[in-house]
Amino acid sequence: MYNNTEDEYKEAVKNEYERVKNGQYSSYLSAPTRSKLSKLCWEIYEGKKMNQTDLNIFNALLGLPFDINNKNGFKAQKNKFRPIETFYKGETNPLEMDKVDLAAVLVDYQPRPFSRFRTSDLSLDYKKNDSIDNPEPEVEDDDGEFIFQTPQGGFGIKEEPPRKISFIERLLRLLKKSKRTVFAILFTFGLTGTGTAIYLAFFEKDNMQWSKDHYEVVYKEGIEGNPNEIIDYDEHLLDFKKVSVCDTSTCFKPDGEAIVWYAKIGDKADFFNSNGNGRHPETKKSLRPITEYIKGKYKGDCPTK
Template sequence: MKPRTSKNYQEEVLKKYRREKGGEMSGYLSTPTCSQIRDACIYLLNSRKEKKDDYILVRFFEFKSGDINIRDIENFGLGKFKAIEKFLKGEIKHTSTKNINLISWLIDFQPRPYEEFLKSNGSTHPYETDEQVPDHTNPPQTSEAPISPPEEEDLKKRRRLIITISIIFASLLMIMLILKPSLFNSNPIPNNENHCMAWADSLYVEVSCTSHPYSDFGTKVEPMDRVKLNSFKKVEVTMATDFFSEDEKPLIWYFKTKGGEMEFFTAPGLHPITGETLRKITPYIIETYVPLHINNTDSFLPRNQE
């Protein structure tokens, strides 16, 4: 019998997958996508737990607390399943050990994980692998040479020097942040009547603070917030609008008026008129309220604004 290696392991797992198309998980894995692979993990989480499976899941999903739970998997980036999808589809020939271990769990390959696969052949030394897998059940015994007094004193001096440099650096950083407007802004905005803004139908515009409490647009005068001024806008959307980023974070937020009208915004926060909290977009809202196409109209902005 030829020695078992990482290459053998990947070949055997892939052979079982192609033969059974995922077996029990064929509904998710016969034509796998990143989201289907994640959903299969969620489905199996509480139903397939053998002795070594916790190690496979903790290593792949990098659970910080050590507790394996569905919410962490739901929030796990879909892009991290891409290599698994490509491997199962034959687009790449090799993948990492933690990826192949997760596949072995999904299709119930035995023996798993990789190190158990090696042990099943009586192997007593590591074979070729793209990652070194630590054995958490029997950690290796290590011996450290005692540190001599001069070396210990030198180590203490280095630590004190590092701490001193860190304190100095932190202090300089705080000073720079405090003085940032005068250091980095060649044209700082003076703390005068122009340092305010107000909502003008579809976006914030700069207005005179002397018009407090209400601007010429009939909206409340607010202290200047450069981030909100540049990024918070009311927009019209269609099915062609990008509602989510590549990592599935919302790019649009919405508000439903008492009359049932839907308003869409480019950033989270409070509605500029009602003060109510905006809600992040969901697939249900898109399907229910977003039209296939609309005619764009210009935002209302008076010509003689201050």
């Protein structure tokens, strides 16, 4: 029987946070705040069919059951995400495992909660182990999840088998993995024209740089004369733009949630159509959701027809 410790659990969750913080939920995790983590939590629970274990984790920390009709009541709990924020940042070491359990949910770390982690075989890769080549006996646990028992007596969560990868995807992965090798192969087979085009398309122009009001996809040298930082290509930033805000601008959803974000620059503010990667592309200041007060104070003139 395994007896993994609380410190090992915390370290594992923190490592998973570092691994995924610039991924799908980077706008929430790359520069976490209690407000961002609260919104991410609601998005995760609202968007997935949660098992009873994760519902219990939600209830244990927040003191209320997850109810899709109680979003306003949930918003009042955002300060309870402060310990998770400081845990991700390495500023605190939570003593209560319910906080670490919810931190595990937000980055989808398995095995969770700690009660499961404590008796798990950590030599397994829980996130990727699909047991296709060597299937083990499967059982359904109390939470409705299918798990498999390992020869050592531990348990792993069985996920869906990976989908088949198309030829194009395999080619792109190979191209990304070994640029020189693939280019040499293409050259050897007399495909220098096509090979060069593919090489330039996939290897060189894989950066982004802020240009006036949006990100441009650029070569590694960037735009001549543009002093803004050159960053790695991020598909989520293609639609990220600076916007103008005036009296008639729609800045909120019907329920009051902001759809415009801002950062103050001296005595004015720049506005954007989303949270992007959480930072102003030029000043690197944190972006915040707009409020009626900010809109009223920093709005501009509406364009004339």
